[in-house]
Amino acid sequence: MIFTISQEALLDAINIIQRGLPTRTPLPILNGIKLEVKEDHLVFTSSNSDLGIQMIVQDESLEVLATGQTVIPGRYLIDITRKLDGPVEMSLIENKVLLIRSDRVEYKLHTMNVEDYPEVNFLENNTPIKFSAALLKEIIKETNYATSELEKRPILTGVNFKYEDKKLYCVATDSYRLSQKIVDVDHEMEPFNIVIPNKSLDELAKILDYSDGEVEFYIAQNKVLFKIDNILFQTRLLDGVYPDTLRIIPTEFPLSIKFNKNDLLKSVERVSLLSPKERDNQYNIIKLSVKKDQSVEIASTNSEIGDAHEVIIPAEGIDGPPINIAFSSKYLTEALRAFSSNEVVLNFAGEIRPFVIKGDLDENMLHLILPVRID
């Protein structure tokens, strides 16, 4: 195995492929990146218990002198590639040592046994759904933050993708708040209902940063494959039945208030400063009140430190009854940040019922937050 390639092309590939390296693994071989050198292209593969990534490199700077394959210690290959400059030559010596040369520097890296690298079966069959990379990134940004970080109910640590009647429902919830995005799909398909782990979606979002093209989305029983340009990104699915969330979303709202999103964000951040830190998020509570004179105020109290309150001016006149509702300021902040709209509407169904946030520009998106009871 001998080839040369530009440092830029190599770094681009490594930046993608490193997303599939495990943070910790009982299987040391997975700390390596598998490299197959073919006659006119390279194939990089990485995988861990959740996902597998494969990338084909066909750069014009690539010159293959001898084909071959090996597994290279991942962290070292990343560190080295970042520091190199100009053309890079790689060659395998006696199937054991990878010689990397660039300019006046030379590395000899002990490789891992390519026979030990587990086969990753990339799924590619039947008809895929097609998205723009931008839309898929948007869906992840708008839903993934609302998944649960706790393993108590594992199914909630993923985003639910459900297809029915030419609509794709994307939902995430940690049972205290929920995010839902509905995407129209223009061709008919078999219905499906799957849950993708949030960590896999985090990595996928980072890879999508490198693409502005189209993504093909293939679905099987227990895994899904995203095909992005010359990259295959496959992740396992979560087992179990995702809760039916549609029925917990209120539909009647006696009170709706429109806010400038950035003004509201800043006010919430200012008032939350006194919320006790370093405790369970549940305690990070602020109170929103609409008075009889229709003025709106948010406030927080911290018995040890003091309290804060701020009057906020809605973007439009208010039509509805007074209200007094308390909730996590973190949940509101994260929900607001997921909107692209400059103006958002908070829709209240009552003091102890979930409230719903919508944005002008984000028609098919909805965020819901459960209030907490206060005295």
Added chain:
Amino acid sequence: MIFTISQEALLDAINIIQRGLPTRTPLPILNGIKLEVKEDHLVFTSSNSDLGIQMIVQDESLEVLATGQTVIPGRYLIDITRKLDGPVEMSLIENKVLLIRSDRVEYKLHTMNVEDYPEVNFLENNTPIKFSAALLKEIIKETNYATSELEKRPILTGVNFKYEDKKLYCVATDSYRLSQKIVDVDHEMEPFNIVIPNKSLDELAKILDYSDGEVEFYIAQNKVLFKIDNILFQTRLLDGVYPDTLRIIPTEFPLSIKFNKNDLLKSVERVSLLSPKERDNQYNIIKLSVKKDQSVEIASTNSEIGDAHEVIIPAEGIDGPPINIAFSSKYLTEALRAFSSNEVVLNFAGEIRPFVIKGDLDENMLHLILPVRID
């Protein structure tokens, strides 16, 4: 106590004064910032077991309606001040609660008992040494990194400032490497020999970022005071006798090699990539060799991972015997970064003797690194 001030002026003061807050303290009152409101200025004070900072604020935006004094929880005052906008009003209610108002937000902070705040006696007597803030910052940057982080020999956790015969010797060493800067002082003074804790110098350097004026430096038995514009910065000194380091610096160098600093830095970083991580720094070893043909090479070996080597081209021809010397790449990298010169000279006294680094533009500065024995 009632006054108003612009958010900018308040934030400037808080940014300085927060440097004196303790990270951890058995004396909770020190988590507070003392504020004295005088008829035409404010005085902020913070202190911990190492240092005390006092700042006088006489901003044109300041309007005092009633004088007074209090101690405000430091972290909260910082967080709040950062988030405010426009003029800020502060008033003390019943000596217990600080009311902070700005735009539509209002905070009520429980204050701490001002009687409990320990007196900080700021030293200001006899004749000070005067430096430009820029020079003092340079001295700290060039020496402080070489102090010891370990408490095994506490005296080495500070920088030695010794004045003799119109020269100020600034020296730091952790006993494996050393940095020395000699500054000419143009007026005669009493000799002194003091050691300033490295953490205090870190904080001082950050405060100097805000100044381009002159610094007055007052010295007493067990503490020193830096007066920077309207800021008093006082730190305790380390007890003990600083080792006489001059005698360990070699003066005869059979081999000197001039390098482009940035090229050398990059080469060292590339070759160090394989050095074992997460171990004692001592293990982060690279080897520099000058061959008989006068080519220069650096190399590292990691029995588990592999090895790296790079030929480096000196900036000038070499005149001297071949050498084979091993040392910590971290020490060399940190020393090189302390130089402003584009070209540096490595002066070798022998394979098992310390080597000395000098720079064209940094005449009064010298860095020394102890080699390690290799097989």
